Amino acid sequence: MARRRKGRSINGIVLLDKPLGGSSNQLLQKVRWLYKAQKAGHTGALDPLASGMLPLCLGEATKFSQFLLDAEKTYEVIAKLGVRTTTSDADGEVVEEKPVEVNEAQVNAACLAFLGKSKQIPSMFSALKHQGKPLYFYARQGIVIEREPRDIEVYELEVTRLALPYVDMRIKCSKGTYIRSIVDDLGQNLGCGAYVTRLHRTEVADYPTDKMVSLDTLIETQEALSEGEFEALDAYLIPMDTAVSRLPYILINDAERARFDNGQSVIGTSVTPLVQGKSYRVYHGEDTQGLFLGVGEAVLDPKDQGVAKNALYVNPKRRVVYGDEG
Numbered sequence: 001m002a003r004r005r006k007g008r009s010i011n012g013i014v015l016l017d018k019p020l021g022g023s024s025n026q027l028l029q030k031v032r033w034l035y036k037a038q039k040a041g042h043t044g045a046l047d048p049l050a051s052g053m054l055p056l057c058l059g060e061a062t063k064f065s066q067f068l069l070d071a072e073k074t075y076e077v078i079a080k081l082g083v084r085t086t087t088s089d090a091d092g093e094v095v096e097e098k099p100v101e102v103n104e105a106q107v108n109a110a111c112l113a114f115l116g117k118s119k120q121i122p123s124m125f126s127a128l129k130h131q132g133k134p135l136y137f138y139a140r141q142g143i144v145i146e147r148e149p150r151d152i153e154v155y156e157l158e159v160t161r162l163a164l165p166y167v168d169m170r171i172k173c174s175k176g177t178y179i180r181s182i183v184d185d186l187g188q189n190l191g192c193g194a195y196v197t198r199l200h201r202t203e204v205a206d207y208p209t210d211k212m213v214s215l216d217t218l219i220e221t222q223e224a225l226s227e228g229e230f231e232a233l234d235a236y237l238i239p240m241d242t243a244v245s246r247l248p249y250i251l252i253n254d255a256e257r258a259r260f261d262n263g264q265s266v267i268g269t270s271v272t273p274l275v276q277g278k279s280y281r282v283y284h285g286e287d288t289q290g291l292f293l294g295v296g297e298a299v300l301d302p303k304d305q306g307v308a309k310n311a312l313y314v315n316p317k318r319r320v321v322y323g324d325e326g
Contacts, residue, residue, distance in 0.1 A: 007032075007037050007038040008038060010037050010059050011061055012058055013243060014035075014056045014236060014238070016031060016053075018201075019214070020049060020050075028040055028056055031056050032056075034233065036230070039058070039062055040056060041065050042054060043057065043065045046201060047089075048091075049089055050200070050201065051199070052199075053202060053207065054201070055243075057240070057243070059240075060240060060322075063320070064241075064295070067244050071175065071204055072175070073172070074172040074173075074201070074204075075171050075199060076168070076169075076199075076200040077169045077196060078166055079186065079187070079196060079197070081100045081165040082100040082192050084187060084193030084195060086125075087123070087125040087180070088180035088181065088184040088195050090195065090196070098192045100164055104162055107164075112157065114185075114186070115157055116153065117151065117152070117153045118151075118153075119149035120178060123178050123180055123184075124144060150176050152173065153173065154171060154173045154182070157171050157172075158170045167186075172203075179199055180196050205243075205246070213236045221233050239292070244281050244295055247295065248280050248281070249270070250283075251269045251270075251284075251286065252282060252284055254284075260296075263316050263319065265296075265299065265314065266296065266311060267310065267311045274300060276298055276301065278298050279296070279297055279318075280297075280298060292320065293319065294320045297312065297315060298311075298312055298313075299311050299312065
């Protein structure tokens with residue numbers, strides 16, 4: 001008999017408004033404890049010196065965290081020109097100071113140069129892993145690890161306020177983009193150096209900023225509840241299918257639901273033609289207000305016997321298990 005997990009079988013996403021300080025994992029474990037959730041995971045860490053939107057997935061929602069990890073993010077950034085630090089933020093040691101002899105036009109032009117696709121070498125003070133340890137583990141020991149440039153894209157970069165030596169910016173970028181590296185490069189391009197004094201994430205994918213909730217609010221809500229009550233706390237949860245809201249969807253009936261639950265291919269109703277290899281949300285019902293079952297991959301020309309043409313192949317890791325419901 002399989003060992004039962006301790007905790008509640010609760011599924012959903014919390015848009016935590018991460019405070020300054022503390023690691024993303026520490027906050028994740030705190031929220032998991034507050035909800036008494038069986039399992040939890042985050043969708044990409046924020047540095048201790050960064051604040052803002054940190055989607056935390058509870059229960060079955062963890063199966064779809066990768067979709068949010070791959071999504072674009074938006075940040076509010078304050079850079080200080082004239083100073084360069086070891087970490088490209090306020091936590092590092094000052095390694096260089098230069099006078100700020102630039103004007104508004106030069107700053108705007110230097111910022112606009114980052115728009116579009118480019119290659120970026122990750123900071124040594126990032127959480128990227130090398131031989132099982134984050135790069136910052138080595139950086140704090142003075143060890144430099146060779147890093148491969150990564151493809152990134154900056155979709156939007158707007159200077160929202162200029163009060164030299166400070167530059168306020170709003171940056172919308174692809175996954176894997178290090179804002180500290182952009183700011184450090186900006187300072188180098190302007191010839192005076194720069195570092196991040198504030199980094200606040202306002203958006204992940206399509207999640208609205210006003211849906212964020214602070215850790216203090218969650219704690220206060222939990223403390224006001226009676227033993228075994230979670231209704232007020234659960235009210236902050238966002239449905240887990242919002243993590244894959246950009247995917248097209250199909251609808252399946254009762255018979256197909258049974259096949260899907262058993263990890264078999266299904267044929268459903270789609271509002272758009274299926275595309276080979278594309279992922280689709282799957283709902284049991286007449287519309288997307290029905291029960292969300294998971295994500296499947298389209299198979300138009302199957303090679304395996306038993307998989308129907310124009311069907312969805314079910315990836316067990318992307319299938320929701322509802323316990324007594326399914």
